[in-house]
Every structure is written in C-alpha cells, then in structure tokens.
Amino acid sequence: EIVLTQSPGTLSLSPGERATLSCRASQTVSSRYLAWYQQKPGQAPRLLIYGASSRATGIPERFAGSGSETDFTLTISRLEPEDFAVYHCQQYGGSPWTFGQGTRVEIK
Amino acid sequence: QLQLQESGPGVVKPSETLSLICNVSGGSISSSTYYWGWIRQPPGKGLEWIATIYQTGRASYNPSLESRVTVSVDTTKNQVSLKLTSVTAADTALYYCVRRRVAAALGWFDSWGQGTPVTVSS
Numbered sequence: 001e002i003v004l005t006q007s008p009g010t011l012s013l014s015p016g017e018r019a020t021l022s023c024r025a026s027q028t029v030s031s032r033y034l035a036w037y038q039q040k041p042g043q044a045p046r047l048l049i050y051g052a053s054s055r056a057t058g059i060p061e062r063f064a065g066s067g068s069e070t071d072f073t074l075t076i077s078r079l080e081p082e083d084f085a086v087y088h089c090q091q092y093g094g095s096p097w098t099f100g101q102g103t104r105v106e107i108k
Numbered sequence: 109q110l111q112l113q114e115s116g117p118g119v120v121k122p123s124e125t126l127s128l129i130c131n132v133s134g135g136s137i138s139s140s141t142y143y144w145g146w147i148r149q150p151p152g153k154g155l156e157w158i159a160t161i162y163q164t165g166r167a168s169y170n171p172s173l174e175s176r177v178t179v180s181v182d183t184t185k186n187q188v189s190l191k192l193t194s195v196t197a198a199d200t201a202l203y204y205c206v207r208r209r210v211a212a213a214l215g216w217f218d219s220w221g222q223g224t225p226v227t228v229s230s
Contacts, residue, residue, distance in 0.1 A: 031213065033213070033215060037217075043222075044204060044221065044222055044223060045155065045217075045220060047216055047218055050216045051213075088154065088155055090155070090216065090217070092208075092212070092215030092216055093212075095168055096157055096172070097157045097215070098157065099154050099156070099157070101153070
C-alpha cells in the first residue's frame with residue numbers, strides 16, 4: 001500500500017499569498033498517477049488536478065500541480081477567499097487507492 | 109448531469125451490519141467506462157477508499173476492510189449498495205458514493221455524492 005503524507009497539516013496564509021502544499025509517497029507513484037482535491041466545509045471533495053499536473057475542467061490557472069515519483073506539490077499562486085479549504089492528494093497508480101490526510105489552508 | 113445520492117440508516121449499533129444505497133441519476137451504472145464505489149471520511153480525518161465495482165459485479169476492496177465489506181450493483185434500479193458487517197465506533201464516518209473511470213490512467217474519482225453520515229452507537 002502506498003502511504004501518502006501531506007505537509008504541513010495546516011497552512012495559515014493571507015489572501016493574495018502563495019500556498020505550497022506537499023504530498024510525499026512511501027513509494028513511487030507510477031506514471032505520475034496523482035490527483036489533488038479541494039474540500040470545503042459540508043461539501044464533497046472536488047477534483048482539481050490529475051496526472052500530477054493537469055488541471056481539471058473549470059479549475060483556475062492559479063492552481064498548479066507538479067512533481068513525480070514520490071514528491072508532489074500543489075501550488076496556489078495567489079490565494080483567493082474561496083481557496084481556503086482542505087486539500088487532499090490521492091494516488092491511483094496502484095490498489096488500494098490511497099489518500100493523504102489532508103492539508104488545511106486557513107486565513108491568517 | 110450525473111447525480112449520486114447516498115442513503116442510509118444514520119445510526120447503527122455496534123456489531124451490527126451497516127447498509128447503504130447510492131442512487132445514480134443522469135448516467136447509467138451499466139456504462140462500460142466507469143467503476144462505482146464508496147469512500148469514507150471519519151470526523152476530522154482523511155479520506156479512505158472502501159471499494160469499487162463494475163457493472164458486471166466485479167468488485168475491488170480495500171484490504172483493510174475486505175473481510176467485512178460487500179458492494180453490489182443493481183442495474184435495473186441504477187443503484188450501488190454497500191454492506192459493512194460487525195461495525196465499531198471506528199466505522200463512524202461520512203460515506204460517499206463515487207465514480208471513477210475504468211482506465212487506470214484516468215483513475216481519479218471524478219464524481220462524488222454529498223455523503224451520508226453514519227454513527228456507530230448503542
């Protein structure tokens with residue numbers, strides 16, 4: 001099983017700042033099969049990024065994914081008020097498909 | 109537009125069996141393109157994939173739950189079902205019905221229901 005570890009647990013930032021979220025895998029995620037989701041309170045997760053760096057339909061350009069093998073990053077270039085949420089990474093390179101524990105981005 | 113709507117008992121007693129149903133509308137369970145399944149999220153914690161199933165009934169399970177979980181499809185009703193036996197407090201969570209493409213390269217979860225809360229309590 002691939003264990004995904006997200007850091008930091010909580011990121012306190014102001015609107016307009018840059019957010020950098022990390023997702024580290026316990027073993028190589030094949031073919032960069034890594035996704036990122038955004039989850040707001042009371043809502044289901046929403047797909048942001050797939051294939052480590054491809055934005056899902058309708059996702060703003062300020063969201064960017066990068067990385068390979070065991071180290072992946074989600075960058076939000078300039079935080080908008082609606083971006084304060086919890087972000088989850090997920091690998092789909094091998095079963096069981098696993099998620100990180102989430103990073104909360106909160107308003108400072 | 110695809111909609112996934114979960115339903116369940118809300119509260120289940122310890123050692124009993126949890127049964128959930130996901131009604132799918134705006135799309136067909138019989139599609140050859142997709143798996144259907146379940147993910148859960150305990151309060152304040154991360155997401156855990158439980159199981160997925162294909163229209164033929166072929167299922168994949170998370171090894172951590174496999175001994176207690178059964179998923180099934182009813183193509184006539186366009187429903188996916190989950191049964192989890194011998195529940196404990198650790199099974200208290202929000203349970204989501206989800207969809208993902210069959211192709212491995214497209215294996216993210218692209219549709220989610222709103223989730224149904226389950227509390228295990230006597």
